[in-house]
Amino acid sequence: MYATSYHRTSSVDEAVNLRASQDEGRYISGGMTLIATMKQRLAAPSDLIDLRHIAGLKGITVKGRTVRIGAATPHADVASSVEIRALCPAICNLAGMIGDPHVRHMGTIGGSVANNDPAADYPSAVLALNATIITDRREIPADEFFQGMFETALQDTEILTAIRFEAPDKAGYAKFANPASRYALTGVFVAKTASGVRVAVTGAGSGGVFRVPEMEAALGASYLPESVAGISVDPGLLMEDMHATAEYRANLVRVMAKRAVQSSL
Amino acid sequence: MGMEGIGARVTRKEDKRFLTGKGRYTDDMVVPGMKHAFFVRSPHAHARITGIDASVALGMPGVIAVLEGKQLQADGIGNLICGWMVHSKDGTPMKMGAWRPLAIDTVRYVGDAVAIVVADSAAEARDAAEAVMVDYDELPAVTTSLAALGADAPQIHPEAPGNLIFDWQIGDPAATDAAIAAAAHVIEIDILNNRLSPNPMEPRATLGIYDEAEDHFTCYTTSQNPHVARLVMSAFYNVAPENKLRVIAPDVGGGFGSKIYIYPEEIVCLWASKKTGVPVKWTSDRTEAFLTDAHGRDHVSTVKMAFDKDHRITGLKVDTVANLGAYMSLFSSAVPTYLYATLLSGQYAIPAIHANVRTVYTNTVPVDAYRGAGRPEATYLLERTIETAARELGISPVELRRKNFIRTFPYQTPVIMTYDAGDYEASLSAAMQAADWDGFPARRAQSEARGMKRGIGMSCYIEACGIAPSQAVGSLGAGVGLWESAEVRVNAVGTIEVLTGSHSHGQGHETTFAQLVADRLGVPIASVNIVHGDTDKVQMGMGTYGSRSGAVGMSAVVKALDKVEMKAKKIAAHLMEADEADIVIENGDVKVAGTDKSLPWFQVALAAYTAHNLPSGMEPGLKESAFYDPSNFTFPAGCYIAEVEIDPETGKTEILQFVAADDFGNIINPMIVEGQVHGGLAQGIGQALLEEVRYDENNGQLLTASYMDYAMPRADDLPSFSLSHQNTPCPGNPLGIKGCGEAGAIGSPPALMNAITDAIGINTLSMPATPLKVWSALQAVQMRQAAE
């Protein structure tokens, strides 16, 4: 790790102002991605602006069927939230599958969504649930937020403050973990609401998280595992690495979609 | 046996310190004036160094020195060596290329050390290391053994033309060829043994301290054998004479073989300490560990096994190519030869065996012994072959093994080894019963009903521990003897110190060695301390590897205890006016048998040191030492059974049960033995399902340089293990011990691969059986069937 200066901020404004005054500053939340990258010397921020101690950035509120998860909420809190589980157990299960207990108690939903790692779990839920990404300056619909591997709609100094979504009628998440890293080799989140079914895939796409319209249409017509069993995605759009070929990932998209639907019934 | 004696499940004395964070590892050592090192390493797999410019680095904050290979060479520091001479079958000695502690003209793998930066802090050393400008002319690189033997492969060492280190053989080629020619059936199979990274929890570290006043060096290091480290650094690397070099291996967090060897870093830090006048510490990070710790395995073999019409094995022919990496590590030559091919008879009576082994240089990390060292490779090859034979001959794999078991002992194999004792049938039956082998078809039907593929597989392994005797290994080329030493010091108040040349880095010696003393003298283990790991405290010893500490190290303690006991009895007889022959030691008392005369142990000890009333002519004191050189290897053996279920949609394997039935001879502490087996099984299952070191074949970059890509087994990858022990005591040592440290890693990979290939009905799968590979294999069959 290169030398860096650490700042603990207590308000969103303070953090944004500080960040705006630096060329090479970075926000830090759980640090589970950023610190590891810094240790490998792949990132060298001059300053770290810690968001975890800002009042209001952490915590879960449920009003009616509207769920709001503060950006600095660790995965473990989502995994164990009784309130969310009552409305959308799939996202609790997803959070419980991230990394190991250490990672789940440090890593945050805001950090994960802002980072948009192509193998991260949360982006699939955010996209399938048609969630709204709330920042210090605006609200962004999920369909506009994710813009490719590690790319999002966030501007340079913009802080993601919360994720908000309406609880679906049904939702399921199925993950096939990379045997080494345990990130998603392929993960599929399926959500059914009054306005239709959304299917989002993580871990597989060479452009990051993506939706599968054919599966959405098929499930919209008949919400059963068999409906997606015959639908395949084009391997040409998928990642290929030592852990999985594109063909294998295409197979996993199909199988995990089926299992996600199954688990939501 | 008593509450704490041999056979008791005593909890480990050392665990309190480890579990409360009070262990003291090399990186915990802090000495006045200590500075930190970082190594500049090659980013290329193969390149010529055309220049090193440290001027910028030298001006950076905290930097004390940047030292390079030419300076080291000018100071007379020698090259690293392989300590086991193997000759090719044409009689020529192995062709060892020069391994300089810091590369001078050529780098040969990614991670090869080029320079050392010493600075006030580790971070400053690392910052400065990035500013050391090394100019390279890149050369083509080769990473796989077969490619390295190719006609147009890059030449890695001038000493080894065609990258061939040696072309060695064992056994009788003519008899084996004749057996194959006359056979009713010949089974042929290609076997790959995947390359592994050992991954001890504690990464390597070293602290070099030069004391100018005494012209003396101290080396703290993560070593499994500090005396061997001192010997080698003194005799070959010219660091300092032995009496001017103290090596301390304090608490060491796992080794699995990778900490047997002397690496460049120890030598360079000692030298750098003298050069700079400050103590120099280096601690590897995890990526450096992947890049520089000796790897294991990496064999490519072809096999022919001949059977007569009654399915008796009549011959075995093996051709193996072993990848030794960019340099020959300390025992690298012995692993694919004397630790591998000598075990190719397995548990079977095979009249004719011939194995040919070629070892080659590649642009990869050096390869040396890793848990099991050669024996996992032999077991995997043999147990996959016999399973394949059973499938091809259409008979039960159990019956085929039973028919060919060795049943009388001692048994001389055609490949050097003389097995001294064993009962292979006992372990086989125990394992089959524990696994409910006969109930498998019904279980398979249940799985099939759920759309899953279920398989069962076994492996009957034999291995050789406590490599010995010294004369024999010397005649095979070993540069050292393989005995062990012990000193038993009874203090004046009766407490005891045992100084052992064995080294504990997870094995629990502080407990088991104390149990041995408790068993003999009836004293509590709390009054026994085990001292190891410091060349200034302990007499010359050979360290711990190859499951030798029980069979060899404890036998040395037994010999020293015999002497202590004899002297104590003489003193007691004298004090109690009895005949020496009537003295017995029981429960901490020294008694005259058949009388009520008795002295507590501490009084006999005290008498030895007050020396007021000793038998005439007897020297005061109660302290004895012994060196023990075994008469033979020991031969642990057993039967492992794995039952798996495979999800055909994803290719993922779930281990439903894993049964291990082991014959380790007598057991000192069953709890510790079970722990050793569990750990070994985890590593063997890791090899079969998850682990593989991979290089980019085009440029020699290590692709699996972190846990993001190198799949280590985790708790939820493993089932609960079902263990049992059979016992044919080893006749070769006083305790009847065989050793248990490696069996789990040796026996488990073939059991799993036999189960997986049984489940999917495809025999050609190689390790690791990742979901990707299993699914792809199933896909290929489906495509073929669809095409037909």
Ligand SMILES: Cc1cc2nc3c(=O)[nH]c(=O)nc-3n(C[C@H](O)[C@H](O)[C@H](O)COP(=O)(O)OP(=O)(O)OC[C@H]3O[C@@H](n4cnc5c(N)ncnc54)[C@H](O)[C@@H]3O)c2cc1C
């Ligand atoms: C061993 C291990 C295993 C893991 N396994 C998984 C897994 O299985 N699945 C998975 O999905 N993830 C996994 N992760 C990643 C983990 O979930 C991280 O917590 C997550 O990706 C990042 O969250 P963080 O709070 O730690 O963010 P940080 O590391 O602090 O930050 C990540 C990035 O986001 C930016 N950032 C953080 N917060 C904000 C914000 N509020 N607004 C704007 N930008 C922000 C930072 O500047 C940085 O660029 C694993 C991590 C580790 C170390």
